[in-house]
Amino acid sequence: MLKGSKEILLLSAMATMAVLAVSCKCNRESEQMLQVSQEQGVADSALVSSIESVKQIFYSLPSPLETAMILKRSGATYNEELLNPVKNASKYNTTKSMALNLGIYSTDLSYASLFDQTQATIKYMTVSKKMAEGLGILNAIDNSVIEKLEENINNRDVILETISETLLNTNSILEEDDRVAVGSIILVGGWIEGLYIATSLVEDINKVDIEMVDRIIDQKLSLQTVLKLLEQSNSNADVRELYSDMLELEKVYNDVKITVSDVKVIQDGKSKVATLKSKNVTTVSPEVFKKLKTKVIELRKKYTA
Amino acid sequence: MVRMRSSIYILVSAVVLFLALPSSSNAQCKNFAKKICRLELSPYVHDGNYNAAILTEGEDAELFKTFYAGQQYRISVCGSETLNKIEFMVMDVDRKVLYTNAKNNFATSWDFRVENTQQLIILVKVPVTSSKNEELKSGCVAIMFGLKTD
Numbered sequence: 001m002l003k004g005s006k007e008i009l010l011l012s013a014m015a016t017m018a019v020l021a022v023s024c025k026c027n028r029e030s031e032q033m034l035q036v037s038q039e040q041g042v043a044d045s046a047l048v049s050s051i052e053s054v055k056q057i058f059y060s061l062p063s064p065l066e067t068a069m070i071l072k073r074s075g076a077t078y079n080e081e082l083l084n085p086v087k088n089a090s091k092y093n094t095t096k097s098m099a100l101n102l103g104i105y106s107t108d109l110s111y112a113s114l115f116d117q118t119q120a121t122i123k124y125m126t127v128s129k130k131m132a133e134g135l136g137i138l139n140a141i142d143n144s145v146i147e148k149l150e151e152n153i154n155n156r157d158v159i160l161e162t163i164s165e166t167l168l169n170t171n172s173i174l175e176e177d178d179r180v181a182v183g184s185i186i187l188v189g190g191w192i193e194g195l196y197i198a199t200s201l202v203e204d205i206n207k208v209d210i211e212m213v214d215r216i217i218d219q220k221l222s223l224q225t226v227l228k229l230l231e232q233s234n235s236n237a238d239v240r241e242l243y244s245d246m247l248e249l250e251k252v253y254n255d256v257k258i259t260v261s262d263v264k265v266i267q268d269g270k271s272k273v274a275t276l277k278s279k280n281v282t283t284v285s286p287e288v289f290k291k292l293k294t295k296v297i298e299l300r301k302k303y304t305a
Numbered sequence: 306m307v308r309m310r311s312s313i314y315i316l317v318s319a320v321v322l323f324l325a326l327p328s329s330s331n332a333q334c335k336n337f338a339k340k341i342c343r344l345e346l347s348p349y350v351h352d353g354n355y356n357a358a359i360l361t362e363g364e365d366a367e368l369f370k371t372f373y374a375g376q377q378y379r380i381s382v383c384g385s386e387t388l389n390k391i392e393f394m395v396m397d398v399d400r401k402v403l404y405t406n407a408k409n410n411f412a413t414s415w416d417f418r419v420e421n422t423q424q425l426i427i428l429v430k431v432p433v434t435s436s437k438n439e440e441l442k443s444g445c446v447a448i449m450f451g452l453k454t455d
Contacts, residue, residue, distance in 0.1 A: 054428075056358045056366040058448065062373070063353040069452055073375045160350050160454060167353025168343065172335040175355055187354075214374070218422040221371045225424075228369065263397045263423060265404065273377060273416045276403065280421040 059229040061187045061222060063167055064103065065160070067194030068110035074198075075209040078115035082200050083108040084193070084304045086127040091305075095135065096238040099182050100303045102131035102170070103189025110163055111197060118153040125149055125166070132170060135182060140169040181233035188226055188242055189303060195219055196300040199293040205286055216292070217282045220253045245299055252295045257283040333385075334359060334445035342383040342447040345414060349379040349451025357447035360431045362388070368427040368448050372419045377453035381414040382406075382429055385444035392430040393448075400426065 062070065084104050092098045109124035129141040145166055152158040174183040198216050205213050223246065230243040261279040268274065284292075338357045356368055372378060384391040390411045395404040403425070406412045427448055435441055 054367045055360060055364040058356045058366065058368040060354055060356060060368055060370040060450070062371070065350070066352045066373075066376070066450075066452055069376060069454070070373050073373075157350075157454070164351045164353045165339075168339060168351060168355055171353065171355035172338065172357075175357075176331040176335050211375070215422075218371065218373060221422060221424050225369055225371060260398075260421070260423065263401070263403060265417075273418060274404070276372075276417060276419045276423060278419075278421050278423065 057232075059225045059232070061191050061225055061229060062194070063187070064106035064110045064190040064194070065164055065167060067107050067190060068114050070215055071111060071194060071198055072114045074211040074215045076111075076198065076201055076212065078111070078117060079197075079201070080112070080117070080120060082197050083112070083120070083124070086123055088304060089127050089130055092131065092134070095182060096185060096241070097303075098131050098134045099185035099238075100189035100192075100242075102128060102135065103186040103191070104193040104300075104304065105131060106163075106167065106186070107190040107193035107197070113156070113159050113163060116156060118149075118159075121159060122146060122149050122153075125163075128166070137170055137173050140173055141166045181236035181239050184229050184233055185238060185242060187229065188246070191219075191222065191226060192296070192300055192303065195296050199296045202289070202293070205284065205289045213284070213289070214282060216289075217256055217258065217284055220256050220258055223250055223253055245302075249295055249299065252288070252292050255285075255288040256292070257281075331359075334447070337385055337445045338447040338449065342381060342449050345381045345383060346379055346449060346451035349377075349416075349453055352450045352452055354450065355447075356449065357445055359443055360384075360388075360429075360446045361443040362431050362433040362435055362441040365428060365430040366446065366448070367429070369424065370427070370450070371422060371424050374419055374422045377416065377418040379414055379416050379451035379453075380427060381449045381451065382427075382446070383413055383449075384431065384446045387442045387444040388431055388446070389434045390432065391446055392432060394428045394430075396426045396428060398424050398426070 084101065086105075089101070089105075092101050105124050105128045109121060109128055112120035112124055125141065125146055129146070132138075132140045145162060148162050149159060152162075170186065171183055174180065174186075195216065198212060202212055202216070226246050227243065227250065230239050230246065233239040234243065259281045263276050263278045266275045266277055334357045335355070338355060342357075343351050358366055360366060380393070380395065382391050382393040391413075392405070392407050392411065394402050394406075395415065395417075396402050404415055404417075406415065409415075429446055429448060431444075431446065433441065
């Protein structure tokens with residue numbers, strides 16, 4: 001009888017765990033569905049029901065490396081004075097400030113590396129390592145990474161691969177440790193830094209390369225991804241604060257207009273690279289651009305203070 | 306007494322196993338993305354973002370991302386060996402399908418550039434290939450982006 005009771009107890013415990021496992025998954029899914037429904041707002045019901053059947057939704061922001069590439073392609077010049085000085089690192093002691101500035105320093109690092117600023121690249125990798133360690137992401141950037149950069153100062157390909165690997169290490173370790181909120185804050189920090197560098201390089205929208213202004217306008221699209229990404233971790237107080245800042249930025253971006261026409265795919269049989277053709281019409285007045293620049297500077301100052 | 310100890314031991318082991326399983330799966334997924342999928346992006350440079358999850362046959366995932374004018378991209382979708390093939394589609398914001406690998410021999414990557422900056426949706430599906438009597442297979446699926454450098 002006693003033996004039977006123990007077996008029943010054991011089986012009950014295992015059954016409870018199995019039920020818990022299933023219910024944890026379901027709760028997560030319904031939470032995602034709820035968020036999607038709220039976000040979509042006026043989206044048609046077909047779209048909503050299609051998304052509801054999806055198990056996992058990713059919102060992918062431009063990484064610090066992609067941000068730096070976009071900056072360079074749009075005609076940016078290198079200005080080290082725009083970067084967050086490494087000496088500021090000692091001021092960052094909270095999870096939020098370390099995460100934001102890991103993102104900010106990662107964009108500075110990527111920007112410096114694309115302009116072959118090797119000493120700045122090593123300096124910003126070292127300070128990124130410090131931020132990562134502060135966040136408990138101990139194996140994301142180890143000493144061998146810094147050594148690899150020092151050994152390959154004239155090899156941009158190796159430097160870019162090394163930066164890419166450290167970004168992947170940081171993101172995947174945080175995902176593995178169920179610290180998605182921290183990962184999102186890092187990405188938003190990196191994204192804001194890219195926007196800060198870009199807007200700082202534009203004094204007058206009528207006197208600069210139009211491509212740079214276009215890429216700044218395009219960030220209105222990425223801002224929607226920023227908001228959705230942060231909504232996924234809205235139980236985190238740091239994320240909620242950041243979300244509120246991003247809503248303020250959205251208010252300014254609401255005066256920037258983007259219309260996108262139908263997309264057509266042209267497949268090049270020779271190069272095997274497809275081109276997605278469309279016509280975007282964008283509008284921003286000098287006054288709105290000034291407001292946008294002021295808001296970005298204000299946010300960046302707040303995050304690096 | 307010995308029986309009771311062994312029951313407690315089994316119970317504790319079951320709890321430990323229950324708690325460790327998700328983390329172990331995530332670790333496997335991380336290593337798979339880093340050691341296998343990332344290499345498929347070459348000669349493009351991986352953007353550094355991590356988008357991977359454990360999916361079971363019949364499940365799908367979606368990724369929302371803005372792609373920038375002037376930049377050339379490689380999308381690579383790869384699944385662990387347990388999954389036979391992964392279907393992926395690239396859609397615009399109106400969910401119009403711009404590319405599907407189902408019409409391209411289930412290719413694992415697609416290279417493209419956008420003339421103007423676009424928000425796109427990547428839909429990844431794991432088709433059911435197991436027979437009715439078989440257990441559905443699960444495995445890691447990673448969506449990775451490569452950037453063309455000058």
